[in-house]
Amino acid sequence: MNWTDCLLGKIAAGSNPAQLVSVYRQLIDLGFSCFDVSLPAGRTLVQAGIPADALRFVCADLAQLDECIGQGWRRVRLTLALSRRLQDRELLAKIQQQGLVVSVTIHELSDLESWLRQNRQQAAIDAGRFASLILHDADGNWDYTRGALVAAECQRLLQGIKLEFQGNSTYQMGTAAALGTIHAGAATLICSVGGAFGEIAWEEVWLTLSVLAPHQRKRIDQLVGKCREILAMAGLVPLLHKPLLGDNVFAHESGIHVHGVLRQPEIYEAYAPQDIGQKRLMTIGGSSGRMAVETAAALLGYQCPAETVGLINAQIKKLSAAQGYGLTRRQMQSLFFKYCNQRQEAKYGSVAASC
Amino acid sequence: MGVLRRVVDTTLRDGEQMPGLTFFTNERLALLELLKQAGVGAVEIPGPAIDPRSAAPEWSQEKQLAVIVWNRAVAADIELSLRAGFRHIHVSLPVSAVHIEKKLGVTFAWILCQLETCIKKIRVAGALAYVGAEDASRGSDEFFLQYARLAADMGAERIRFADTVGCMQPLEVESRLRRLQTECPIPIEFHGHNDFGLALANHLAADKAGIHWHSGTVRGIGERAGNADLRGLQHWLGKNAQKNSPDPGPDYKEFSETALFATEKIVAAAMQRAKQAARMPFQP
Numbered sequence: 269m270n271w272t273d274c275l276l277g278k279i280a281a282g283s284n285p286a287q288l289v290s291v292y293r294q295l296i297d298l299g300f301s302c303f304d305v306s307l308p309a310g311r312t313l314v315q316a317g318i319p320a321d322a323l324r325f326v327c328a329d330l331a332q333l334d335e336c337i338g339q340g341w342r343r344v345r346l347t348l349a350l351s352r353r354l355q356d357r358e359l360l361a362k363i364q365q366q367g368l369v370v371s372v373t374i375h376e377l378s379d380l381e382s383w384l385r386q387n388r389q390q391a392a393i394d395a396g397r398f399a400s401l402i403l404h405d406a407d408g409n410w411d412y413t414r415g416a417l418v419a420a421e422c423q424r425l426l427q428g429i430k431l432e433f434q435g436n437s438t439y440q441m442g443t444a445a446a447l448g449t450i451h452a453g454a455a456t457l458i459c460s461v462g463g464a465f466g467e468i469a470w471e472e473v474w475l476t477l478s479v480l481a482p483h484q485r486k487r488i489d490q491l492v493g494k495c496r497e498i499l500a501m502a503g504l505v506p507l508l509h510k511p512l513l514g515d516n517v518f519a520h521e522s523g524i525h526v527h528g529v530l531r532q533p534e535i536y537e538a539y540a541p542q543d544i545g546q547k548r549l550m551t552i553g554g555s556s557g558r559m560a561v562e563t564a565a566a567l568l569g570y571q572c573p574a575e576t577v578g579l580i581n582a583q584i585k586k587l588s589a590a591q592g593y594g595l596t597r598r599q600m601q602s603l604f605f606k607y608c609n610q611r612q613e614a615k616y617g618s619v620a621a622s623c
Numbered sequence: 624m625g626v627l628r629r630v631v632d633t634t635l636r637d638g639e640q641m642p643g644l645t646f647f648t649n650e651r652l653a654l655l656e657l658l659k660q661a662g663v664g665a666v667e668i669p670g671p672a673i674d675p676r677s678a679a680p681e682w683s684q685e686k687q688l689a690v691i692v693w694n695r696a697v698a699a700d701i702e703l704s705l706r707a708g709f710r711h712i713h714v715s716l717p718v719s720a721v722h723i724e725k726k727l728g729v730t731f732a733w734i735l736c737q738l739e740t741c742i743k744k745i746r747v748a749g750a751l752a753y754v755g756a757e758d759a760s761r762g763s764d765e766f767f768l769q770y771a772r773l774a775a776d777m778g779a780e781r782i783r784f785a786d787t788v789g790c791m792q793p794l795e796v797e798s799r800l801r802r803l804q805t806e807c808p809i810p811i812e813f814h815g816h817n818d819f820g821l822a823l824a825n826h827l828a829a830d831k832a833g834i835h836w837h838s839g840t841v842r843g844i845g846e847r848a849g850n851a852d853l854r855g856l857q858h859w860l861g862k863n864a865q866k867n868s869p870d871p872g873p874d875y876k877e878f879s880e881t882a883l884f885a886t887e888k889i890v891a892a893a894m895q896r897a898k899q900a901a902r903m904p905f906q907p
Contacts, residue, residue, distance in 0.1 A: 411859070412793040412824045440843075440855045444793050444824030472820035476792070479819075508894060509641065509849035511820040517848050519642035519902055523673075524695070525846055530907050532725045536846070538788040538818045549902040551642040554674065567903050589676065592650075592893065594643040594900030 269450065269477060270301055272324070272432065274467055275460035276313065277305030279502045285316035291501050292318050294494045295461070298470070304345060304458060307332050324371065330359070337366050345371040345402065354383060364397060371432065373402045377418055384425060400430040400456065405445060408436030408466070415449030423453055434458035435468040442468035447476060462499045462506055462513055471495055471512045471544075479539065491544040512544055519549040521594065523557015526550060530559060553594025554585050568601055570608040580607050625662045626860040630853065631812060631838040632658050633667040634890065636693045637850055638840035639674075643900030648676060650889050654841070655685065657889075660882035663853075665689040667838070671707050672700035683708035691753055696737045698744060705748045713783075714741045715755030718770050719762035722787075731766060735773055742777035752779045755814075760786040764799065768806055775808035781836060784811050786825060789818030789848065793828035800832040812836035815851050817843060822851040827859040841883075841890045854883060 273295050280288060292313075295303070303323050305313060310325050324343045327333045327350055336344050346354075351372045353359055363370050372395075374380050380401070395401070403418055410418075419431055433449040433456070435442040446457055446468050463469030471491065488494075495513050499506060506513040518541040520526045528535035529548070541548050552564045558577045561584065565572045572580060580603055587603075588594055595603075635651055638644075646654070651668075658666055670692045671678035682690050691711040694700045704712055716734050717723055723734055738754065745752040754774045759767050771782045784800065791799075796813070804811050813829035813836070815822040826837050837860065843852035 409862075411827055411862075439858050440820075440823045440852060441827075441859070443820040447792070469820060476819050476821070479790075508643070508897060509817070509844060509847065511817055511848040514848065515898075515902060516642045517818075520846065521642040522640040522846065525640070528722075528726045530905075532721070533907055535721055535726045536788060538790045547904050548906065549642070550905045551900045551902055553643060553900055554645040555640045555669075563905060564903065567905060585675065588645045589648065591896075592645055592647045593896040593898075594645065596899060597901040597903075600901065 270456040271299050271470060271474075272302040272304055272456055272458040273300040273460060273470075274304045274434070274458055275464050275498070275502060276303045277309035277323075277326075278460075278465055280305065280309035280312040280316075282503075283501060287501055288313060288316045289318060291498050292322075294498050298461070298488065298491070298494060299474075300470075302343075302456075307335060310341070333359075333362070337362075337368070342367065343369045343399075346373060348373045348375050348379065348404070352379065352383075360397075369399045370397070371400045371402050372398050373404050374422075375404050375406055377421055380422060380425060395426045395429050398429070400432050401426065402432045402434060402458065403449065403454070404434045404458075405436055405442075408438035408441060410435065410445040411441055412444035412448045415445040415454075416452040419449045419452035419454050430455055432456040432458055437463045437466055437468055443472040443476065446473045450477070461495045462504060462510065464499060464502055464504055469511070475512060475539070475544070489542070489545050492546050512546070515549070517541075518546045519551055521551045521553055521560070522555040523560055526560035526563065527557060530563065551594040552584055552600055554588040556581060556584055564600055565604045565608055568597075568604055570604040572604070572608045576607045580604070583607075625857065626864055627662045627853070627857055628664045629835055629837060629860065630663050630856055631665045631667055631691065631836065632663040632840065632853060633693075633814075633838050633850065634658070634840040634844065634853075634886070636667045636669045637838075637846065638844040638890070639669070640846045641844045641849065641894075641897065642846070642902070643897035644844065644893050645897075646889075646893055648679075650893065651676070652681060654886055654889055655681075655688075655690075657882045657886045658841075659688045660879045661853075661886065662879060662882075663688070664836070665691050665711070667691045667693055667713065670694040670700050670704045672697070672703045678703075678707045680708070683710075693755075694741075696741045698740070701741055701744050705745070705750060710750050711753065712745045712750050713753040713755060714738075714745070715757055715783075716741075716770075717757040717762075718766055719758035719760075721761060722758045735770065738770065738773055739777055742774060742779055746778045752777070753781050753783070754779045755783040755785060757785050758787040759784045760791045761788070764803060767803065771807045771809060771811075779809060781810045781812055782807065783814050783838070784829075784834075785814040786816055789816030789822060791815070791825050792819075792821060793824040796825045796828035797832045800829050800834050804833050810835055812838055814838045816845065817848040817850060820848075822849070823855040823859055826851045826856060827863060830860055830863050841886045842894070844890060844894065854887070857883070 328347045431454040433454040459468040459470040508516040692709040693713045696716045815825040839851035839856045843849040
């Protein structure tokens with residue numbers, strides 16, 4: 269599977285060269301091999317020291333294509349508007365003469381069909397000149413079957429063409445649409461870490477593919493750390509419950525869940541947190557049960573006598589309802605200090621608690 | 624009536640289990656009112672044994688909307704809910720080997736026996752019973768159907784197929800639920816989680832398989848990576864309805880955008896507060 273990033277180009281304008289190189293390196297570490305960028309962003313990135321060969325320049329018109337030729341940038345992507353002009357013999361000749369590595373974009377099958385309608389045989393020959401055909405669901409309205417249908421039809425119409433897919437997560441269907449398209453033969457996914465800027469979230473697709481093919485599974489211990497760092501440079505913070513990246517993804521509060529995870533993590537975990545560099549966390553609040561209270565007390569160095577656990581839990585629920593969030597570390601310590609008289613050495617002397 | 628009429632909103636139960644998050648009492652009541660206006664089919668809340676605030680009469684005496692009270696399969700919990708005056712009682716038991724054997728340390732036969740006892744208690748009291756099949760996605764279809772048939776025989780209204788750890792994929796959901804819904808004697812509700820970012824796709828797949836009921840939460844909040852987002856459900860279930868019928872009429876179009884937006888504002892504020900709760904690393 270090949271991954272093309274579309275985040276680096278979007279942060280180019282507001283970042284300094286060192287930051288851009290750092291994000292570029294992190295993305296390479298995660299497995300990205302190509303970067304889709306607009307021409308202004310591309311100029312900035314090349315000036316920052318990022319090799320032009322790693323970039324694919326998105327051209328919206330002939331002037332931009334000419335600029336790429338002038339700069340010696342060979343890898344280009346034609347937007348839908350420019351792709352629609354591919355019947356233009358002059359344009360095709362230019363692409364061929366200059367030895368450009370061109371990717372063509374379509375938004376719907378009708379785009380491809382109208383191209384083929386002009387001259388089926390010639391279009392098929394032309395298609396052979398292109399590096400790839402990009403299926404771009406610009407509105408996020410493709411469901412999990414649509415991408416697969418379009419990809420299969422494209423392969424039928426243009427045998428041997430390399431397919432790429434770029435989705436959109438506006439309606440939260442991007443990951444499923446990407447998986448459908450990949451199963452139907454798309455070899456490259458154009459996406460961004462964390463689903464930044466409404467693109468498909470790279471890590472969600474990566475995780476699902478890893479789970480589907482465990483023998484090919486590549487563990488990325490620092491996946492979450494790297495992704496968060498990249499997003500931070502783009503000024504973005506993942507939501508608490510963002511799959512893989514959110515602070516809550518391996519956090520548990522409800523009594524039933526904490527109890528289950530303490531017995532065997534797989535009861536409430538679909539995969540292990542350490543596989544992606546996450547941590548298993550616990551919060552104490554309105555949904556907590558007895559075992560969570562006892563565990564939290566032990567973590568903070570207290571042992572609750574059995575008869576006090578119910579009382580402490582009732583206090584936790586009351587406090588949590590009154591302040592509208594779970595307890596802070598200080599609040600927990602104060603409760604345990606009041607009701608638990610046996611103090612042990614804290615299991616986590618420096619508990620990495622947020623408060 | 625919009626497509627949300629087919630959705631059980633569990634923002635106040637599964638949603639509030641989001642680590643660190645707690646709604647103020649006035650927010651809970653406001654959410655109930657707004658969800659009613661948004662047109663959801665039912666609202667699910669935790670039983671009084673889990674959250675004493677559910678014992679307040681506003682919940683059990685709600686007349687316009689079914690308030691379903693969620694319970695563990697524990698006789699004392701169900702009694703508390705019945706005593707508080709609830710008429711719609713949900714009882715949850717796991718149906719996968721990993722949950723039955725490793726979490727509860729019991730047998731499959733025990734689960735069936737417990738299900739029978741709990742539904743009987745609810746039905747004798749004259750209330751409606753809804754059953755949850757926790758971790759059904761990792762369990763066998765055969766046991767799910769055995770469990771469902773018993774629930775139906777005992778008079779349960781509906782069974783929830785829970786993808787508890789969010790590990791299913793849309794094509795699998797579609798094929799499994801298509802088969803199950805033809806053999807299941809009572810309506811199935813699909814309950815997805817978002818651990819792989821596929822919750823909404825799985826709900827759409829369930830809908831395509833003919834599943835009528837869905838559960839979700841405002842902004843997709845919930846344990847870990849959360850549940851299916853209510854607005855997303857509205858979008859995809861609506862689109863699917865439109866596809867199946869060229870003019871779905873008021874079903875898709877008439878829902879209260881204002882009310883849904885207001886629920887999202889409340890939830891966003893609670894999520895912001897939730898960041899203040901301490902998160903402690905722990906190991907089994």
